[in-house]
Amino acid sequence: MRFVLRFFGFLFSVGAIFFLIGAVGLAYxxxxxxKDLPDHAQLANYEPAVMTRIHASDGSLIAEYARERRLYxxxxxxxxxxxxxxxxxxxxxxxxxxxxxxxGLMRAIVINLxxxxxxEQGASTITQQVAKNFLVGNERSYERKIREALIALRMESTxxxxxILELYLNEIFLGTLTPGRNLHGIAAAALDYxxxxxxxxxxxxxxxxxxxxxxxxxxxxxRQRKAAVERRNWVIERMAVNGYISKEAADAAQKEPLNVKxxxxxxxxxxxxxxxxxxxxxxAERYGEETLYEGGLLIRSTLDPKMQAMARKxxxxxxxxxxxxxxxxxxxxxxxxxxxxxxxxxxxxxxxxDIQPWRVAVVLEVTGGRAKVGLQPKREASGQLVKDxxxxxxxxxxxxxxxxxxxxxxxxxDVVYVEPLADKEGQFRLRQIPEISGAIVAMDPNxxxxxxxxxxxxxxxSEFNRAIQAMRQPGSSxxxxxxxxxxxxxxxxxSQVLDGPFVLDMGxxxxxxxxxxxxxxxAGVRTLRYGIEHSKNLMTVRxxxxxxxxxxxxxxxxxxxxDDMLPxxxxxxxxxxxxxxxxxxxxxxFVNGGRRIKPTLIDQIQDRNGRTIYRHDDRKCANCNAEKxxxxxxxxxxxxxxxxxxPLTAYQITSILEGVVQRGTAQTVKAVGKPLAGKTGTTNDxxxxxxxxxxxxxxxxVFLGYDQPKSxxxxxxxxxxxxxxxxxxxxxxxxxxxxxxxRVPAGIKLIRVNASTGTRAGGDGGGxxxxxxxxxxxxxxxxxxxxxxxxxxxYQGGPAPRQAGGVxxxxxx
Numbered sequence: 152m153r154f155v156l157r158f159f160g161f162l163f164s165v166g167a168i169f170f171l172i173g174a175v176g177l178a179y180x181x182x183x184x185x186k187d188l189p190d191h192a193q194l195a196n197y198e199p200a201v202m203t204r205i206h207a208s209d210g211s212l213i214a215e216y217a218r219e220r221r222l223y224x225x226x227x228x229x230x231x232x233x234x235x236x237x238x239x240x241x242x243x244x245x246x247x248x249x250x251x252x253x254x255g256l257m258r259a260i261v262i263n264l265x266x267x268x269x270x271e272q273g274a275s276t277i278t279q280q281v282a283k284n285f286l287v288g289n290e291r292s293y294e295r296k297i298r299e300a301l302i303a304l305r306m307e308s309t310x311x312x313x314x315i316l317e318l319y320l321n322e323i324f325l326g327t328l329t330p331g332r333n334l335h336g337i338a339a340a341a342l343d344y345x346x347x348x349x350x351x352x353x354x355x356x357x358x359x360x361x362x363x364x365x366x367x368x369x370x371x372x373x374r375q376r377k378a379a380v381e382r383r384n385w386v387i388e389r390m391a392v393n394g395y396i397s398k399e400a401a402d403a404a405q406k407e408p409l410n411v412k413x414x415x416x417x418x419x420x421x422x423x424x425x426x427x428x429x430x431x432x433x434x435a436e437r438y439g440e441e442t443l444y445e446g447g448l449l450i451r452s453t454l455d456p457k458m459q460a461m462a463r464k465x466x467x468x469x470x471x472x473x474x475x476x477x478x479x480x481x482x483x484x485x486x487x488x489x490x491x492x493x494x495x496x497x498x499x500x501x502x503x504x505d506i507q508p509w510r511v512a513v514v515l516e517v518t519g520g521r522a523k524v525g526l527q528p529k530r531e532a533s534g535q536l537v538k539d540x541x542x543x544x545x546x547x548x549x550x551x552x553x554x555x556x557x558x559x560x561x562x563x564x565d566v567v568y569v570e571p572l573a574d575k576e577g578q579f580r581l582r583q584i585p586e587i588s589g590a591i592v593a594m595d596p597n598x599x600x601x602x603x604x605x606x607x608x609x610x611x612x613s614e615f616n617r618a619i620q621a622m623r624q625p626g627s628s629x630x631x632x633x634x635x636x637x638x639x640x641x642x643x644x645x646s647q648v649l650d651g652p653f654v655l656d657m658g659x660x661x662x663x664x665x666x667x668x669x670x671x672x673x674a675g676v677r678t679l680r681y682g683i684e685h686s687k688n689l690m691t692v693r694x695x696x697x698x699x700x701x702x703x704x705x706x707x708x709x710x711x712x713x714d715d716m717l718p719x720x721x722x723x724x725x726x727x728x729x730x731x732x733x734x735x736x737x738x739x740x741f742v743n744g745g746r747r748i749k750p751t752l753i754d755q756i757q758d759r760n761g762r763t764i765y766r767h768d769d770r771k772c773a774n775c776n777a778e779k780x781x782x783x784x785x786x787x788x789x790x791x792x793x794x795x796x797x798p799l800t801a802y803q804i805t806s807i808l809e810g811v812v813q814r815g816t817a818q819t820v821k822a823v824g825k826p827l828a829g830k831t832g833t834t835n836d837x838x839x840x841x842x843x844x845x846x847x848x849x850x851x852x853v854f855l856g857y858d859q860p861k862s863x864x865x866x867x868x869x870x871x872x873x874x875x876x877x878x879x880x881x882x883x884x885x886x887x888x889x890x891x892x893x894r895v896p897a898g899i900k901l902i903r904v905n906a907s908t909g910t911r912a913g914g915d916g917g918g919x920x921x922x923x924x925x926x927x928x929x930x931x932x933x934x935x936x937x938x939x940x941x942x943x944x945x946y947q948g949g950p951a952p953r954q955a956g957g958v959x960x961x962x963x964x
Contacts, residue, residue, distance in 0.1 A: 202220055203215070203449075206452060208602075209455070213426070218444045230350055234316070235390050235393065237319075239390045250300075250306060276303065281306065326367030345410075353407075358383045358404065373411075380409050426603070428616065447758070448757065448758060450753060454603070461880055465591065469873075472872075473587055474586060481565075486513060497528070502527060512568070512579070517562060520557055523543075523544060528540065548578070549572060589854050590853070591604070591618070592735045594851075599750045604618050617858075619731070626832035626835075627869075632703070642679060645680070646909075649689075650673050650674040650687050653692050666689060679694070685815055692720055700719060700720060700722065704718045710737040712734060732750055735843060735852030737843075744798040754766070814906075816830075816870045817844070817870055825885050827846055827881060828893070831869035837865070838861060846891070902921070909931065
């Protein structure tokens with residue numbers, strides 16, 4: 152008996168020693184692996200990288216920027232169906248275990264030991280996966296698993312189950328459906344795989360997304376479709392077993408095909424490449440690249456998608472119109488079709504993705520005055536080419552503009568751009584990428600909100616934005632700044648300036664500067680209105696000399712055309728360099744009553760939490776937040792914009808610019824049939840052509856020119872090429888708008904004057920117009936010249952004698 156007691160005492164002692172050793176070892180291991188664990192409490196302040204999204208003014212999405220595509224969704228907003236799918240797929244006991252699953256962990260260790268590492272078995276809970284993704288890393292080792300388990304235990308004691316699940320559902324990597332778009336989190340995956348929000352997902356769709364964490368590439372919907380369906384159906388089965396869905400619903404869901412339908416690219420984003428890039432650059436400058444790509448900003452832009460499409464069409468049509476007038480340059484390239492399937496050969500040809508409805512095609516045969524072309528096959532979201540091959544015909548109608556018969560315009564193997572003929576199904580028109588480029592900007596002249604901006608023919612072809620990045624000479628489109636300066640400093644629209652030779656001595660050894668008018672002629676003494684309407688260089692230079700270039704330089708700064716213009720007389724003719732955006736903003740200040748505006752592509756910016764961090768309109772509105780109306784006057788916005796010029800001056804120059812359209816160099820714009828004003832601008836050697844103009848509520852700037860400046864042609868003018876782009880845009884933009892006249896400010900006196908001389912109308916026989924005068928101003932009185940003395944005896948009747956030196960509607964005579 153004593154022996155037995157001693158034996159059990161020995162066993163107890165040995166057991167106690169081993170227990171003590173084990174406890175010490177466990178404590179040491181716990182200390183060893185815990186001493187440099189990352190602080191799990193940092194998850195409390197965790198802000199994952201979330202994509203920044205840009206929306207148009209109507210709410211439609213135009214661009215997204217992210218390093219990891221993620222939309223963060225709070226757990227309270229996650230549908231129960233999604234939660235059930237992920238718990239069934241990844242961790243059915245999530246709400247029961249303390250952070251680790253001991254049974255599953257031991258099972259995984261045994262399997263891995265037996266297989267010698269050739270068959271890896273995981274047993275990570277959702278909490279452990281969060282620990283791995285956030286704090287531990289992806290190193291494959293038992294040490295990492297131990298650290299992961301320790302952190303999971305700590306997390307469970309610090310955070311609620313819901314918080315841990317929220318972190319998991321928003322962080323988990325869920326594959327790459329489209330190259331370059333790595334999807335993180337359930338919201339981004341729902342959008343890219345099914346084009347839906349998480350609240351719209353069906354059982355089958357939710358189950359498929361929940362199937363992906365085990366290995367997105369293993370269950371790719373195109374490359375591994377069979378495995379993907381099997382894994383999805385297994386998740387659906389587990390959802391039914393765990394009580395999240397009924398058996399009948401599970402059976403029906405398992406029979407559904409894997410209907411992955413990637414989110415379609417918005418047509419707004421296709422047409423808005425230059426605009427979106429402008430916003431991206433603005434955000435990067437304001438907040439930095441990290442905030443742009445990871446900050447989850449929600450940006451409401453000023454873009455009007457309909458107006459953007461109009462602007463793009465107008466500019467492209469104008470560029471093509473100019474380019475095609477210079478003739479057909481031939482095919483883009485040539486491919487050898489011998490022994491090759493034409494669809495595969497053509498699929499290798501790079502294509503511009505933002506010039507729809509143009510298509511790339513290859514000429515398959517040419518016979519009988521027509522060419523059969525094969526259109527470049529479209530690709531599925533998987534990247535696979537569609538099997539169907541589209542063909543069409545280019546007939547004489549489609550090649551007419553080339554001024555060549557079809558047989559001479561193209562040959563077999565030629566790769567060309569074509570556009571469908573709207574009225575002839577299956578027939579196409581030859582197209583070519585224009586060599587000339589340009590830009591158009593349309594903005595609200597009262598707020599500076601840019602409704603549309605196109606910086607070239609194709610953003611895919613060139614990301615250089617000619618609306619805001621190209622510094623070009625504005626030519627005569629700068630002249631209204633000169634004349635506005637004069638009107639703001641005592642001149643009237645009827646003030647007269649000599650349109651005659653002007654020579655400036657440039658100093659010893661320098662040739663004199665002698666500008667000339669475009670037509671090489673002089674018209675004598677004329678009104679300021681005439682000088683603008685007919686774009687007279689000599690009048691502008693002489694007027695600038697009278698006013699003083701330092702004063703004009705100061706006004707150019709006020710209008711934002713130049714920051715620091717050199718006070719040289721040549722600058723009065725637009726010899727400096729500026730941008731389309733700046734010129735459009737300057738003209739906006741004519742029509743808005745002379746108040747400064749700052750052009751903007753952005754209305755409002757919200758951070759990831761929905762807090763507004765920027766708003767373009769910073770005007771204050773007292774009592775706008777009143778709980779109820781007390782019958783008093785409506786609240787008004789406090790006007791805080793700087794007055795650049797007198798409102799009466801602004802109307803005077805607006806009225807003169809309206810005359811440019813009615814009687815001057817931009818009469819092609821009259822076809823719009825609405826009150827419009829503006830000014831053409833053609834630089835030396837016609838290297839740049841401009842038209843900047845406006846209606847009462849819309850300002851538009853247009854520029855055309857080669858990126859490497861060269862002449863557009865000896866006879867090229869802005870009235871020929873830039874003004875028609877403005878005209879075409881305004882015809883579309885104002886189609887359904889009333890013909891609203893320009894607003895006449897209080898204090899302006901409209902007096903009828905002789906259109907040619909600017910004198911008060913009456914008895915002179917000339918055409919008349921209503922001219923705008925400020926208080927204290929008035930037109931000069933008409934003084935008839937003394938008639939020639941004709942002896943009474945010699946007058947035999949017939950036409951009255953001409954008055955020497957008189958001024959009639961046709962000019963001096």
